[in-house]
Amino acid sequence: MSQVCIATYRSYDDKADFHKKAQSIAVGLTVGSWTDLPEARKADMEKHLGKVLSVDVHELAGGDRYADIRIAYPDINFSRDIPALLVTIFGKLSMDGKIKLIDLDVSEQFQSAFPGPTFGLQGVRDALGIHDRPLLMSIFKSVVGHDLANLEDQFFKQALGGVDLIKDDEILFENPLTPLEKRVEVCMAAARRAQQETGQKLLYAVNLTGPTSQLADNARKAINAGANALLFNVLAYGYDVLHELSKDSSINVPIAAHPAMAGAFYPSPHYGIGASVLLGKLMRLAGADLVLFPSPYGSVVMPKEENLAVKDALLAPSDKLRTSFPVPSAGIHPGLVPLILRDFGTDVVVNAGGGIHGHPMGTAAGGQAFRIAIDASLNGTPLREAAAKPGNEPLQAAIDAWGVKE
């Protein structure tokens, strides 16, 4: 069983000796000093010493230069929790010039303390009874300041469109108009009403908020009120909080991780934490069953290369951790479905807000347009051809409004 966690950094420096810098990181973040140690002491300390695995220097046109530096950190130095890991590999170092944490491979030993997603991609599919197509998620729109009746109405319309998951607005917190338990009761009742028409189950990911120490209780309250999924702003609370919620056996519903605050970390080339670590590996390790991240298609964008790295991190084969469902989000309309499936495969959740609520024929038609587009894409039918078929007017209207990218 491997017993070192491996961090990869991208370090920009006009003139540094990157090999020396790598060595100073490996020593400085573990035993502190090495060459000064008496030989006898070195024998004892060897097992604590960080090791430089590789230093790849890139000289750029114009004189800029950077190096990708891989360093192995012995597990023995830190407790098996994400805060300890992050503080070790990127605590002080994050403040030491232009340096970004771009990859992270935890050891089998470290990983063994993490059960990972309780449901994962397969569990979410099982819960919905849908194994043969991408899922469809819709997002509440403009619900701050609205009451239960309004919420229920909006929920029902979304559900009627045949969506598989509905997620709360991540900025909807505990409030007197739509308190957590009431919100769950009303929305799940609307889900049942819609199911009588659509024959379809759905998951409602209600936003889990409040003081950190009350989150588990709030989750149980939501579940007792009927919630069958949770939405959680992981980065506003910390990965360890997600980890503890996820491994709590009384919180027995899938957890969808929202990427709120992620843009404070990943977009700079010089600083922060790469998206595949931030929204990929660490979210899965901490137990997110679904992970939302900015799509490469919309206004809130992430370059496609990074997108696919996040997806790969969520879906990488593992005999220990279940996979997490990738949910590329923002700027999605039905005409993008063929592209999404080409980029992400069928193990993806197609997630839309404006692309459902803004549909010219209304919210329910918005969901239907997506479902038609998903079925057509799976069958290899061009969307314009599918849209022309009787009954498929919602897709035609969506294409008229937003176009197609195939």
Next chain:
Amino acid sequence: MSQVCIATYRSYDDKADFHKKAQSIAVGLTVGSWTDLPEARKADMEKHLGKVLSVDVHELAGGDRYADIRIAYPDINFSRDIPALLVTIFGKLSMDGKIKLIDLDVSEQFQSAFPGPTFGLQGVRDALGIHDRPLLMSIFKSVVGHDLANLEDQFFKQALGGVDLIKDDEILFENPLTPLEKRVEVCMAAARRAQQETGQKLLYAVNLTGPTSQLADNARKAINAGANALLFNVLAYGYDVLHELSKDSSINVPIAAHPAMAGAFYPSPHYGIGASVLLGKLMRLAGADLVLFPSPYGSVVMPKEENLAVKDALLAPSDKLRTSFPVPSAGIHPGLVPLILRDFGTDVVVNAGGGIHGHPMGTAAGGQAFRIAIDASLNGTPLREAAAKPGNEPLQAAIDAWGVKE
């Protein structure tokens, strides 16, 4: 009592209409849409609507341009906790192009949910009985892999030098060689032994680590074992965790906030969260009694302007929140003391690691050199003059090794 929290963003864009962008943020992160609302509905929703307070556009040479945008968010939209506030003002927005959260003023109403630092600057001074000079903190060096005897020896030598606070290495986690309670017992015993020689009290900030839900118990264990302060890697756990620890009446010792991971947020001009918010305002609001942050003098640097903004945020007069003790850290040696006092005033903790342990005459002399430098600076005596006096050899040796900046 004010009831809106005001966020200031710096937004870079080559061609955007910044006024339009500001308006879309103010509406998008609150009510979602506004112009489409029926007039009757607007009356109800007005109290939830974000408002643009100002847009200052700066056109730079070379065609770059940015705007500083101030937006007021009604408290009514979010619960009174830092995760809800951050997700509202910078959750989705953080991912929306080149935008950085550079300032934040919470409302009196929001702030009223936060008692702030329990001890604060004055409480730390009271605990030590020292009111007339900057404090001196020293940092353990290279303690990973060391046993209790070694730790005790290093602690004792630091204490003998007349330091006021000793902080754990932030990468020292719960471990079999130096478990939390044993570590506290051994170090506090060393503190008492040193006190018999120096006549001086000191605070030992032991590193509080472990799973989030066990932190409060671990803190109580440490306190029961004799700990009189705590060190906490706030950003690895989340501000709300600090807030909950700080307001827990059973955790009745000062908490020092370590800036580990801060470099993932503040250094980029285009992304992230400014240092004065990240390490200043939010740390104080969440209840940090002392706040460490990178000094402008050493290898781990922060521009002086940002440094002073952090300090100002920690010390700004308030009739509601106690002030937090500023602890500029990294690269500090005795020859910098006059500069530190000029930049930060006397309400500062002078904090050193290598500048104490690396002293040519040893660790205890390292602390003494700082104490002599602090006294000389307060008296307006140039350090070289003070160093020449009988008994002040430790300062002379430090100056010989590292020089003076006055």
